[in-house]
Amino acid sequence: MQHSQTPVVKDLVLVGGGHSHVTVLKRFGMKPMPGVRLTLICRDVHTPYSGMLPGLIAGHYGYDDAHIDLGPLSRFAGARFYHDEVIGLDLTNRRIRCRHRPDISYDLLSINIGSTPGLASVPGADKFVVPVKPINNFVQRWEQLAARVMETQAAMRIGVVGAGAGGVELTLAVQYRLQALLREAGRTGSELEFHLFSASDMILPTHNRLVQRKFMQVLNQRGVQMHANFRVAAVHEDGICSTDGQVFALGETLWVTDASAPAWLAESGLSVDEQGFIAVNDALQSVSHPDVFAAGDIAAVLNHPREKSGVFAVRQGRPLEANLRRVLLDQAPRPFHPQAKWLALISTGDQYAVASRGKFYLAGRAVWAWKDWIDRRFMRKYNELPEMAEEEAPEIAQGLAGEQVLKEISAMAMRCGGCGAKVGSTVLHRVLDRVQPHERDDVLVGLKHPDDSAVVHVPSEKVMVHTVDFFRAIVDDPYLFGKIAANHSLGDIFAMGAEAQTALAIATVPYGLESKVEDVLAQMLLGAEEVLHDAGAALVGGHSSEGVELSLGFAINGLADPQDYLRKGGMKPGDRLILTKPLGTGTLFAADMRLHAKGRWIVGALAAMLQSNREAAECLRRYHATACTDVTGFGLLGHLVEMTKASDVDAELYLSQIPFLDGAQETVQAGIFSSLQPQNIRLRRAVRDLDRVAAAPAYPLLFDPQTAGGLLASLPAEDVDDCLAELKALGYQEAAVIGTIQAPSTHVEPIAVIL
Structure with a gap:
């Protein structure tokens, strides 16, 4: 994540990753606007360039050649990237409704989602x-x-x-x-x-x-x-x-x-034309709502009607970006007049093209080469990004904030430490009113009570299982981060075969205006509560404070049968090792910070981190797991060493059978590692025949620290096939048998890695 000490004053939200918005993102990355928080909401992580679609279909381009990767571009722009689909707007309260997440607030909104097929008028x-x-x-x-x-x-x-x-x-x-x-x-x-x-x-x-x-x-x-x-x-x-x-x-x-246009635009109250496209003036500003802009196919420029073509969306990018900046500064936007004639380069599928502009005409393979050069140059602008600039001292763009806001910002510089750093009670109460914790009969005093502590009943036949985890945000989306943090914290409870009972949250939110702090805290806790609710855990309280970066953790209490909980010790010779999720989150997010990870790789990593370990843990217990742990910060090898030491056994690890996240091997081979990797790799002394093993391309991933990683468990050999089949049926498609437990040997190194 990018971090800044500049408080957020206004939220600019871009809906859609169309040709105009990629220009806005690139230009905001080149020239940030201090005090403006930029957010992109898009259903797709890779946005296609329409000019290269025929070449992609014809086989002249690969997928990455013809798509702009919005993940690195958003990070370069300093934008939060929310991977979701917008389904409505609350224009009165300036909120955006999404399909899979809580509403998102904005001060200024721009829409560039393209058009949809007009199928409703034709039956079938x-x-x-x-x-x-x-x-x-x-x-x-x-x-x-x-x-x-x-x-x-x-x-x-x-x-x-x-x-x-x-x-x-x-x-x-x-x-x-x-x-x-x-x-x-x-x-x-x-x-x-x-x-x-x-x-x-x-x-x-x-x-x-x-x-x-x-x-x-x-x-x-x-x-x-x-x-x-x-x-x-x-x-x-x-x-x-x-x-x-x-x-x-x-x-x-x-x-x-x-x-045609999606129905939710007109239903929200925006002024639209006869086909449902957003009616905008010459400045690309909604004629009915000045705080909404639109560009590309979804916009109908009333004074300059044009056909739906990517060339116009590309040309609208710069004037859109300039007008967004002007309106954020309370300045009047400037009109943009599209060209009356435009160059179209139309291909015939076989690397031959025709140039058309007004009465101009030219055809041949040279025209295709010209088109190919133009298209590839355009794509390089957004897929080959310059190095990110160093953060500067906090400042606010002149004209962005009014007198009252500047007073509030001035007060932030004098924020106290200790209890003075807590989030204000008014903000906290409003957030907690939005969070509906899971209700349990054994919670006697919880989140909705004014008392100083939670009071929880512990059944006499159970033992308590306690764990705590806390870390900085690895994604810019507070809602997703809340889910990941809760999932990560619950992992230890599930690994021990326990039932999650209660959770206490520890949250740090970046300094900002009261409304911005409230929004981030609410998004984060709403995401976490969804995961806690699914796990049956009641959120009973916690502590929140303001700080430099977004962070979240949980102290989780669980209940277990005193005779039937799992530990790291307990592995027996002949047992098989099962890993329930693929490895690679550490290197992938390190690459993401450097703009070297493809968006689809990060989407895959997020999907793995958002998958709960609860059902996997229950399945492993049904098939008589002898030991279990969750794979997190110490990496697969670090956690396996802990298990072999506690069980007094050795282990064979089958490197070729270990599942890895898409892109993880590419990033480690590029020399990109998590900052924790050097500490984890000290455990290489536990690996036999190290010189031979270390040459394997996937070897570094044995030390890769995981966030919300999978479970590593040992099972009797006769149960492993049935267990693996059930895990896959439950949705753990990458679950695999990755090793065998051996009797203790005379070797100093307990782990033998089989290539």
Whole structure:
């Protein structure tokens, strides 16, 4: 995480990772605005560049070539990245509703989410077509279509509805790639038919006649059948029919027409045009709500109507960023006038392209090379980021804060330590009113009582299990961090076979305005409470304070049967070792801090950390686990050494069987390690034949410290297969048998790593 001593004065929230917003993020990273907290909310971690989609489909680009990774870009911009989908707005209270998390507050909002397919007006379209937008969804569906074509030997008709530039490009790209795949498999590709449907009597209606003529020539040469004046009235599982009764059988229908907007924009009260797009003025500012901006396909610039095209979204990026800064400083935004003519470079799928601008026309492979150079240069701007600047002394941009806010900021410099650092009681009470702790009959005095301590009943037949964990935030999203911190803290309880009973929270929130402190604390505790509730633990109190960085921990109390709890000692020769989650969070988040981790790697790591160990622990106990621990800060090897020492045994560890998170081996091979790695690696003295083992590429991951890691347990050999099958059925898909317990030997080193 990036940390700053500058208090947050205003929240700028970007919804969507479209072409305009990536420019805003990059420029805020190059020139931060002290006192502004930037947040990006996006459903996808990798945002596709529409200009390279045909090349991606045709096979000329890989996935990473054609996608901007929003993870490193957000970190470079100093932005919190919330991986979620927005489903509504409360414009009165300036709050954003998301599908999977609590509402998010904003002072200024910008929306750049692109358009969605307009399927509602055509019966059956929502069920039986493959829409090209959202592009990320289309890429997944395209891969399924390609697999289906390769698997079947039967003839197939593929239809594309929409004969603008996007529809024509997509038709030719899909045809080129599928026929290439079939030829590679020794087939002719003659079993495929391609049909292009246009509602008008022409293709590419916004381009000049030379461009139209050229593409008609290409379509004819490639055997694509053109159907003009075909207005689709309905879509069926096996084809489409037109408004004048024509019926056409198709095996797959791709939809590249009728862009629309999600319904929640109009439902929120924003002024929209007839298609539901946000109505904005020349400054890209909502005509109904001045604290909302919009750009790209989702925006309808009332005075300058244009077709939905990525070129306009790219051009809107700089003026959008400038106007957001101006409004944050209480200055009037400036109008932006889009170009009347624009250059379009339209590809034919086979590294040949046509240039179109007004009456200008040019075609050839050199045009493709030109387009490729432009596209790759654009992508480098956002995927090859400069080194992050050092943090400077706290300051507030001139004009950002009013007199009253400046007084409050001035008071922050005099904040006390000790009890004077506590979060204010008013803020705390408001936050606690939003948190609904899990209720237990054995909690006699808890969070909702005014007393100084919690009072909890301990059943006479149980023993208490106590643990505490506390650490700095590793993600910029306080809601997700709350979930991770609670999951991590509960791990010790589950590893010992105990039931979580109560939790006390210890929270540190960065200095800020009262409303900002309240929002962060509430988001963090709401996330934690969801995890605690799922575990059956009651949040009964805690302590909160202000500090430099966001931190959270929990003291957890659990209950266990005095005759039936698990410990690290207890492993027996012949037992098998099971690991329930993959390794790699330490190196991945170290890489994320340096902008060297792909967004999808971090999404995978977060998914692992958010998975509870509760069901895994119950499963391991059902299959007679003899010892157990959770893999956390000391890494797999450190925790295994603790277990072998406590059990007086040796162990064989199968390096090739250990599961690793996607990207973890790449980052350690790049020399990126957690700051705790050097301390953990001192335990290499516990490994036999170290010179041979240390050369293995995955060897450093044995020492990688984990946050909210999985369980490491020993089980009798006869139970391990059934246990592993049940773990996978419970959702622990990466669970694996990674070793065997051996009788103590004469070796000084208890661990033998088998490559």
